Amino acid sequence: MRRGLIRAAALLLAASVVVFLITEALPGDAADVRGGGRATAEQLARLRAAEGLDRPLPFRYLDWLGGVLTGDPGRSLITGRSVADLVAQRAPVTLTLAVVALALAVPLMLALAWAAVRGPRRLRPAVTASVVAGAVGPQVVVAAGLVALLSAAWGLVPPVSLLPTDEPAWQRPDLLVLPVLTLALPTAGYGAALLRGAIADVTARPFVRDAELRGLPSGAVLLRYVLPMIAAPAARLLAVIAGGLVAGTAVVETLFGLAGLGELLVTAIGVRDIPVIQAVASLAAGVVVAGLLAADAVARVMDPRTGSKAVSL
Secondary structure, three states: OHHHHHHHHHHHHHHHHHHHHHHHOOOOOHHHHHHOOOOOHHHHHHHHHHHOOOOOHHHHHHHHHHHHHOOOOOEOOOOOOEHHHHHHHHHHHHHHHHHHHHHHHHHHHHHHHHHHHHOOOOOHHHHHHHHHHHHHOOHHHHHHHHHHHHHHHOOOOOOOOOOOOOOOHHHOHHHHHHHHHHHHHHHHHHHHHHHHHHHHHHHOOHHHHHHHHOOOOHHHHHHHHHHHHHHHHHHHHHHHHHHHHHHOHHHHHHHHOOOOHHHHHHHHHHOOOHHHHHHHHHHHHHHHHHHHHHHHHHHHHHOOOOOOOOOOO
């Protein structure tokens, strides 16, 4: 357990360095945005000095890291508001989307992966094609198809998801259908594409074949023999997917008019609001690392010595 925590801390530290360096490499900065292209060099220099943007890179990183560790990631360079308050205000929408999408994607990816490997032979090529299409399909295309079908053709849900600012997202499920499906369907396809190989490996083992020869139903084989074998790698996959959902809501929130972390990130990138960009990116990295810790715990439960019972993706 201690080694896992040390590894998680090292991953978070490495992620913080990567996030900081990438955001610092963005062209321009908040001073350029505030200057609007009309400020003189002297005015830009004063703006950068006022925001500490003229300090050496290592010192700015240490200041930022210290603020993150103490729960104060700084203030927005554009609005002056606390970054922690901005993130806390937007997080419920994004977390609601991510949690509901993950809850829908997990059983769907398992069903698709199982059908691609052990479904009726005549349907396997079609299932495999749908898995690949879902894995590589852009969110914009998925969103357009869902809007055309569920909103324009059938009129089941509104085409946009303009949530009232004073109303929690979970209280308006009709406004969440399209963004949740836009997130969940590609996620399920991506996860199924990776799990398919692991399931094929497990189902080819003698004890699974023996269970099938004894007449055990497919559902029982999946629950009793296959899922325990792929639990550890699947947990690691879910950790990465969860972090990707937190960071990957940007397109969905922008398309459907949701004021979440993804929309906040897009806006911050547009105005070079570096503290906000760093906070959202670090949060996504933290979700991934926390998920990987949980996945390691699953692996230890499956095999306290080496995790050898699990298969790899």
